[in-house]
Amino acid sequence: MNCDEARILLHALIDGELDASHAREVEAHIATCPACGAELAAYRELHEKIASADLRVARICVGIGGVGDGGDRSCCHRAA
Numbered sequence: 185m186n187c188d189e190a191r192i193l194l195h196a197l198i199d200g201e202l203d204a205s206h207a208r209e210v211e212a213h214i215a216t217c218p219a220c221g222a223e224l225a226a227y228r229e230l231h232e233k234i235a236s237a238d239l240r241v242a243r244i245c246v247g248i249g250g251v252g253d254g255g256d257r258s259c260c261h262r263a264a
């Protein structure tokens with residue numbers, strides 16, 4: 185596996201969408217490639233930020249929904 189292949193698969197690895205054999209290949213590459221290891225750490229951090237941002241949006245929507253003012257609650261439907 186080269187760096188280009190590994191970086192394409194990093195996203196899937198973080199999302200838990202890789203099968204075991206591909207995950208092992210990516211992890212084996214990262215073990216020998218500091219550049220891709222850093223890339224993985226950066227993606228992972230970004231992923232966690234997005235996940236916590238989604239949680240905040242869901243909580244805000246719950247608050248708006250309680251008001252019942254007919255505002256845009258499309259994000260609530262996505263979260264549900």
Ligand SMILES: [Zn+2]
Pocket residue numbers: 186187188190213217219220
């Ligand atoms: Zn690499």
